[in-house]
Amino acid sequence: MEVVRASAAYLSDRGVEDGRLNAEYLLAHVLRMDRLQLYLHFDRPLSERERAACRPLLRRRGAREPLQYLLGSAPFRNLTLRVDPRVAIPRPETEYLLDVLADVAGSDRVFDSALDVGTGSGAIAIALAAEGRARSVTATELAADALEVARNNAAARYPEIDFRHGSLLDPVRDESFDLVLSNPPYLAEAEWQSAEPEVRDWEPHGAMVAGDRGLAVIRELAGALPQVLRPGGWFGVEVGCTQGPAVSRLLRTASGLESVEVHKDLTGRPRYVFGRRPLPEKTHDRH
């Protein structure tokens, strides 16, 4: 516990939020235990070897390298995903995108074919497969090195997920899906510049930032969506908290979706937009 306390103070002094929690995670990682076990063994002395293993990790965290890159993993729903600086770190907000999906489309709805656009570590695609939300899952990603991380994350348990390299919907141009989800880059350049060092100095710029005040990627995706979204199919996207109205307009006009609504995250911020492609008008028999 002395080491935990000293490490927590070291990290807090360097501006790390939740220094104590970070210190616990790093120490537990070195000792190959979970955080609870640290407290059960609060009086266990550390060997010099163990201390030596902690030091560089604490130093790197103090220099604001993200905790998840240091641990090499991040939790996402019931999964533990491998992450490194090739991919954006999966966030709790994105976990909640799947809860919003259950709210809008029904928690027992199983989609025939789902698409995750900009899959990064594979988080959304793998969660859809793991939770049995779709019979087949495809994912696209522009960054080849990110795709490698996603493929590795899926390989052992979800080898059936079809990962494709390319921009937005280009790799699936001739296919169709009844669910399309995306957590695309949506930060404006200025937001990136003022982000915490963990984000600005470590996460891939192309994963987080889009032109046109953060809307460029979503705009392009919205324009191409009708080519792949089946009538009656759902689209859901994570957005920045001021972007809901603009993205709703895009989904109504450029994508032709109906039932377009902005949904809030657990802290009450408007962070998701969902909409549905209308079914074709029934042709009435006039006779």
Ligand SMILES: C[S@@+](CC[C@H](N)C(=O)[O-])C[C@H]1O[C@@H](n2cnc3c(N)ncnc32)[C@H](O)[C@@H]1O
């Ligand atoms: C915010 S990250 C989200 C990653 C992952 N889906 C998640 O939720 O953790 C956005 C991802 O979209 C990818 N991306 C950016 N532009 C893209 C494009 N034009 N086509 C496909 N993927 C793109 C980035 O490389 C990055 O992996």
